[in-house]
Amino acid sequence: MNRRATAAAILLAIPCRAVGSHATQAPPVFSAEVELVRVEVSVTKDGAPLPGLSAANFVVRDTGVRQALNPILLEQVPLDVVLALDVSMSVHGPRLESLRDAAQAFLEGLTAEDRAGLVAFSHQARRLQPLAADTALVRDSIRELQAQGSTSLRDAVFALLGSREPDERRAAAVVLTDGIDTTSWLRAQDVLETAKRSDVVLYVVLARPEEPRRGASSLASPTQRDLDFVREVSRATGGRIWEVRRDQDLKASFLEVLRHIRSRYLLTYNPAGVDRDGWHALDVRLVGARGDVLARPGYYRALRRR
Numbered sequence: 001m002n003r004r005a006t007a008a009a010i011l012l013a014i015p016c017r018a019v020g021s022h023a024t025q026a027p028p029v030f031s032a033e034v035e036l037v038r039v040e041v042s043v044t045k046d047g048a049p050l051p052g053l054s055a056a057n058f059v060v061r062d063t064g065v066r067q068a069l070n071p072i073l074l075e076q077v078p079l080d081v082v083l084a085l086d087v088s089m090s091v092h093g094p095r096l097e098s099l100r101d102a103a104q105a106f107l108e109g110l111t112a113e114d115r116a117g118l119v120a121f122s123h124q125a126r127r128l129q130p131l132a133a134d135t136a137l138v139r140d141s142i143r144e145l146q147a148q149g150s151t152s153l154r155d156a157v158f159a160l161l162g163s164r165e166p167d168e169r170r171a172a173a174v175v176l177t178d179g180i181d182t183t184s185w186l187r188a189q190d191v192l193e194t195a196k197r198s199d200v201v202l203y204v205v206l207a208r209p210e211e212p213r214r215g216a217s218s219l220a221s222p223t224q225r226d227l228d229f230v231r232e233v234s235r236a237t238g239g240r241i242w243e244v245r246r247d248q249d250l251k252a253s254f255l256e257v258l259r260h261i262r263s264r265y266l267l268t269y270n271p272a273g274v275d276r277d278g279w280h281a282l283d284v285r286l287v288g289a290r291g292d293v294l295a296r297p298g299y300y301r302a303l304r305r306r
Helices: 003-012 094-108 136-143 153-162 188-197 224-237 247-263
Strands: 037-045 058-062 079-086 115-121 125-132 170-177 201-207 241-244 265-269 278-286 292-295 298-301
Touching: 037 058, 037 247, 037 278, 037 298, 058 265, 079 094, 079 125, 079 136, 079 153, 079 247, 094 136, 094 170, 094 247, 115 136, 115 153, 125 136, 125 153, 153 170, 153 188, 153 201, 153 224, 170 247, 188 224, 188 298, 201 224, 201 247, 224 241, 241 247, 278 292
Parallel strands: 079 115, 079 170, 170 201, 201 241
Antiparallel strands: 037 265, 037 292, 058 278, 115 125, 278 298
16 A cells, blocks of 8 residues: 555545545645634743733734734634544553543643544544533543554544644644654655645643562563654654653643643734745744744645735
């Protein structure tokens, strides 16, 4: 099976509005075919989200041209969050219980306006629950998770990023994985290209194995290539990684991820002076405040044709 056919098969494994008769087409383009660019920005100081900023505190340059920003609408924009959980054999036993507890705690932190969905992946990605405001079915599915099979991390991330049509809601995916990829068909570069075209912000909780005690058998660890992929794909979407070493840290990490997702600033502007198709590099900086800024490095733009 070639990579094009494999990519289509992966998307079909997680059906949604963007998948069906168009499954073999390119993934949706971030801010495509609309005259409004949306940029989610994380601002932290000493590792904690920095609240209280306005559009006047940001300077955004689109391919080098400064843009006039619209007022920030932080609280009014609800969240669409998909939990994507690694349920390969590497998370069996107590680790699976910790995973369930962490995912349930995350759901409890959502509001009535937010929507949540659930994907489980091992050698294939399975969409167990679609996005919905009622999380009861998601909770039931989490309780029924079982560990089995190997891990196709790149294929699962591709399905997450390439199967959603942009809309007015803020989109995020939270992936729990040990970073090990043993059975993916897709190349890292193919998935990274999809990340650049997606409006989904990818957060990764990287559950690294504990250092084995002397005399104990060592656990499998991700390769450097695996780790490089996780870092690059999250950076391409403007997301970030949390690394945890102990299973009991999973719940705290999931709650911290939710806090960071909710604190992101949504910057919007009507692009001026950059009326061309293709890749647009973004440069986002603070003025009148100090903090660390994290945003996607750019987006693809496709103008309407008459």
